[in-house]
Amino acid sequence: MTKFRTGFIKNFDELAITPNRKIALEIMEAGYNAISTEKVIDAYIYLVGNILSIKEKEFDLSKFKNIKIVGFGKSSCDAALALERILGDRISGGVVIGLEKVDTKYIETFAGTHPRPSEANVEAGRKIYELIEKSTEEDLIIVLVSGGGSALLCYPESEYKQGAKLYDAFLGSGKTINQINTVRKHLSLLKGGGLTKMAYPATVVGLIFSDVPGDLFDSVASGPTYKDRSTINDAKQIILNNNLGEFDLIETTKEDKYFEKVYNFILVSNKIAVKAMEKKAKEFDLKVNIASTDLYDVIDKALERIFILKKDNSVVLAAGEPSIQVKDKSGKGGRSLHMGLSVIKKKLIDDDSLFISFASDGMDNSDRAGAIVDKSTIEKIEKLDLNVNDYLERFDSYNIFEKSGDLINTGPTGVNVSDLMILLTKK
Secondary structure: OOOOOOOOOOOHHHHOOOHHHHHHHHHHHHHHHHOOHHHHHHHHEEEEOOEEEEOOEEEEHHHOOEEEEEEEOOOHHHHHHHHHHHHHHHOOEEEEEEOOOOOOOOOEEEEOOOOOOOHHHHHHHHHHHHHHOOOOOOEEEEEEEEOOHHHHOOOOHHHHHHHHHHHHHHHOOOOOHHHHHHHHHOOOOOOOOHHHHHHOOOEEEEEEEOOOOOOOHHHHHHOOOOOOOOOHHHHHHHHHHOOOOOOOOOOOOOOHHHHOOEEEEEEEOHHHHHHHHHHHHHHOOOEEEEEEEEEOOEHHHHHHHHHOOOOOOEEEEEEEOOEOOOOOOOOOOOHHHHHHHHHHHOOOOOOOEEEEEEEOOOOOOOOOOEEEEOHHHHHHHHHOOOOHHHHHHOOOHHHHHHHHOOEEOOOOOOOOOOEEEEEEEOO
16 A cells, blocks of 8 residues: 655655655654644643633633634634634634635634735735724734734735835845834834734733744734834834835834733744754754854855855754845745755755755745755756756746756645755765
8 A cells, every 4th residue: 555645745755766865854844843833733722611821821711701813924824723723612703814715613814915915915904903903901812923924914005005115125135034024014003013002902912933033023924912122213224225215104102001911922933943853853863053043144155154064974954034136036936946056056065965945834935845956956957958057147946946856845834934954964
């Protein structure tokens, strides 16, 4: 009888043609499993009687008249479904926007657009606003915050038009996500702590699925449940320094009273994924070096930081969002695929090594998570007489790896914790 794999990587068997490839893909799977939305919800949140436990904090649901759930980001719809299984008909209403609708009973779900916001995003944002704006002290509002939420959470309508303009201007700048999110906070009524102001005086619980490298959790989905540390002048300075154009900015919520009954819980981050990958690598008796979980460097510098740690019988792990200036938008593929192709150009791979950079959401600005790069990848590209420099210059890494047959197919994973990197060296 044929045994079918049920992991995240759909083309695992087709890619695992060498022992090293199989090991690297197993490590990759371990990272995905550690940040699976459903598994994380089940691990950290449970209900006994009227007591809802989230990590080590308890909430007595008998004290609340209404339980409302709102959410935005790539993990939010799956998280909403998992919460419904826990809370059931205790939920009095909810609105969640992700990339795809899910079959929920008590929470209305929306499919929005990412990375550019649209009218669909505004519609969901309006429903979220209307659900929470008249909340009272008797309300508990659970907020599902995940990567992609900066584009998906959008209100008022003026924000979506300015948000799309801002994203296009930033795309060619090579600046970090934290900088674009600083500006986004000052375009919105809900970001930068605005949501908690609208929900006041309700109790607010933020469940954070972080996609931001480092511990900058107030930047996830542009911080709707965090007091914003930036000012309108900070946003103006970023716009001016990068020549981004003109925007109608607003100041974010600064009054402490709006945050007195706000509880944020970090459920997922790239550190959790890297820790699980490290554990799996050690099961193969490999030494593990972690280059960084806060990798914002330009791609060449990021690769240098990873490959300088390369040793026999070892794995180097890293996570982050290396910066890239996209000068030609005609190509296909994102940071991870471009990084993989850069490894080939720099001749960093030898007979015993293998490199994977992959998008944790399974979509590296395309329908693939990333690509596997080893000696066989290079041989196939050479045999096909494909010009690596040409594909790099056109930012068209997807198509060269499609031709070589080395793209990794996970489909949308429903999770997002930045990009993850694996450098395996084993004789």
